Amino acid sequence: MEHLINVNSKTEKGTKTEEKGFSRDYAKTIALLSALNFNRSESFGKTPETVENEEKQEKTKRAKSSIIKDYLVDYTANSNLHGLKYIGEKERTYVEKIFWLFMFICCVVLCAGLIRKVWIKWNESPVIVSFAENPTPVWQIPYPAVTVCFETKAMQRKFNFTEYYHLYMNQRDNLSLYEQHMFEDLTMVCDDHLAPANGRKFSSGVDTVNNIKSVSPNLTEVFFGCKWKDIPSENCSDLFSPILTEEGLCYTFNTLGPDEMFRLNNLHKNYPYLEHDKRAESWSLEEGYMAGTPIETYPHRGAGYGVKSGLTFLLKAKKIDLDYLCRGPVQGFKILLHNPAELPRLSQQYFRSPLSQEVVVAVKPKMMTTSYGLKPYEPTRRQCYFPSERYLHYFKVYTQANCEMECLANFTYTRCGCVHFGMPYGPNMQVCNAGSRECIKSAQMELVTIEIQSGLDSRVGNDSDSLGEALAVSSRCQCLPACTSIEYEAETSQADYDWAAIFRAYKLYNISEELKDLTYARVMVFFKEAQFITSRRSELYGQTDFLANCGGLLGLFMGFSILSVAEIVYFLTLRLCCLLWRRRNKQRRIDFAKSSNIPGPSPNKVIHPYSE
Incomplete structure (x- = not known):
């Protein structure tokens, strides 16, 4: 119990x-x-549907952040850029990851700074001017065009400019209208201060040119004899022809014809600038002489160097015809060597041939060519124009001098309402006369200093419309050099030319009174050397050089290559698309399984304590 x-x-x-x-x-x-x-x-009062939606959103955010993190880790683990794999490795501590991230950022910044310097150098100075490998013989280029102007614009026997100047200033009413107009027209080729401010502002261009030509010395009155390549010419008109310039009537040798230099359909028809019909047979400024072109061609080409291979001409003047008021006390001739395709401007560049002097001119050509590899560059970057890139309204051949002449004509017309008769102009433009001479001079100075003048508000306030339009004209000039250009440098020396001593040496004593009144000057122009060195524009940094420099810096600092770019593109496009497509298919299978009531494992299964 x-x-x-x-x-x-x-x-x-x-x-x-x-x-x-x-x-x-x-x-x-x-x-x-x-x-x-x-x-x-989560809180009291929320419905089960709201709670379920919030749980889904939170899970989606966690899933997205996890996907992005895993994607970045995947990229750093597989990238060939130096240092990135240490940042994404799970075995690395935070200290190691921070160290490699800091080093990677430093390399990126330093590499970007060096690449920026390479870019600035490539962008700002892509052109280098160097000497050609081989010298160029002078027979491959044209002989320089030689333009000669007499300092006396009106022969005293035809029109005494000095006498009419005093009559015009003191007794203008006693002069006939023809005499007044003749004097005013001649002041357009004399010194600026001689032009009367109360004279005509405009005139007929053809009348002005005809008046100047009527009192200027003609070709036979200026030239006594000429020789080309040591062969005397029977008549200097075979070599020289009249040309109209800002200095009035001059004479030129070896210049292109008017239909080859000018766009005659855009010019006025009042008078010609050039008076000869010689044509360039097989020469252009860009291409030079064609293969097979003979030595004797036009424009003339040099056949050697020295006096006997050049041009020699003897100039003369009568003492009775000399005028010391129009052009000042220095008498003689102005001479300019220029490109055959250019209209000469003797008011800007020249050398003198004084009377009773012999001037010896040794010519040194300066030729600049440009590599065709620079053609894709902007003209402002290479600092020159190819012929097809710049159109001139009045000239067929682009040169810097022709562009400046055309720009000056347009600028003068905008500022003064007229142009100088020696400038090229259109059919609807007026020609300036003595009353506009001061305006022409001011326009020339303004064009030179236009960038400074544009910043002066006081000028804009007085003449805003005219100056604003003139600024627009000047901004369109941009007269860069031609990519192929030829210039001629002159080394001169001179000595006394005593022509009377020759007569005495030959015992020619019967010198007439007319010969005693004559004075002579001799000029000899020739190439100094048989060859010269051509300058050439070429690429300092081409696209290949720039890419190689950048690739070297990227490879040195980061191990970067073209495959690295392909790798980045791959991870941002193809791999990302494939990953999203794979996840979308997986989600579709899950949704399909749920909608079809197919049993499957529950992700949040709770085990009951009595389930054993």
């Missing part, structure tokens, strides 16, 4: 113990379920 009592008491104790254990397990289960229910509800 006692034994049964003891057994029962043990049983009761065991039962109580089991009940206590069950109570504790039950309490734990209730607490777990309550915690799960609290997490799902």
